[in-house]
Amino acid sequence: MAKLIYGDRIGRDARLGPGATATIFDAERKNVLLTQRTDNGRWCLPSGAMDPGESAEETCVREIMEETGLEVRVTRLVGIYTSPDLIIEYADGNRWQPVAMTFEAEVVGGELRMSDETTDYGYFLVDRLDEVDLMEHHLWRIQDAFKTLPDAIIK
Numbered sequence: 001m002a003k004l005i006y007g008d009r010i011g012r013d014a015r016l017g018p019g020a021t022a023t024i025f026d027a028e029r030k031n032v033l034l035t036q037r038t039d040n041g042r043w044c045l046p047s048g049a050m051d052p053g054e055s056a057e058e059t060c061v062r063e064i065m066e067e068t069g070l071e072v073r074v075t076r077l078v079g080i081y082t083s084p085d086l087i088i089e090y091a092d093g094n095r096w097q098p099v100a101m102t103f104e105a106e107v108v109g110g111e112l113r114m115s116d117e118t119t120d121y122g123y124f125l126v127d128r129l130d131e132v133d134l135m136e137h138h139l140w141r142i143q144d145a146f147k148t149l150p151d152a153i154i155k
Contacts, residue, residue, distance in 0.1 A: 001040045001091045004136065011084035011097035019098060020060035021047035021138070022105040023078060023145035024070070031123035032142050034134065035067055038119050039091070044135045045142065047100070048117075056101045064105065067117050071109035078102040078145040079153030086137060102141045 023045060024033040034043045048063035050056065057074045064072045081100040089095045112121060124132055126146050129139055144153050 002037065003040065003089050005087050005089055005095075006085055009084050010087050014087040014095040014097045016099050017088075017096035018050040018056075019048055019100055020050065020056050020063060021045045021100050021102040021141060022060050022064050022072060022074075023102065023142055024064075024072065024105050024107060026123055029146070030125060030127075032126055032146075033068070034122060034124050034132070035118040036120040038117055041119070042133050042135050043124075044138045045102075057103070060101070060103050060105065065110065067115050068121060069110050069113035069115070070107050072105035073108045074103045074105050076104050077152040078104055078141065079155060081137065081141060081155050083137075083155065098137070100137075100141070102145065104145050
């Protein structure tokens with residue numbers, strides 16, 4: 001089970017884990033696509049770890065396909081998130097400080113489906129995400145993407 005742990009500079013006790021996350025909005029930009037994780041039952045943006053030999057954009061495209069069945073095109077970098085005060089601890093004992101590159105992406109093909117990493121999926125109203133059991137660090141990314149700022153955020 002993946003759990004978030006917060007603490008002052010807790011990242012010192014973890015390994016760095018680069019990965020990519022996608023924010024995919026509906027045509028009206030009122031709803032965002034979320035997936036429900038198999039490991040902890042919480043909702044999150046489609047995302048995953050970078051594999052050696054691939055770019056951040058390739059990671060984003062691959063992870064979205066693996067987790068949702070959707071083919072996407074990355075349209076912009078929303079931000080890079082690297083808080084030293086947050087780690088993710090997995091059931092196997094591995095502890096990671098995420099280095100998350102969050103992108104906005106648009107769907108260009110495929111068909112929405114579940115995977116072995118997801119138990120459900122759906123589009124949720126951005127202004128009602130407080131009603132969803134959403135992983136907190138993903139909420140911050142959605143809020144930043146929704147702002148459509150001209151420059152990427154670095155946190």
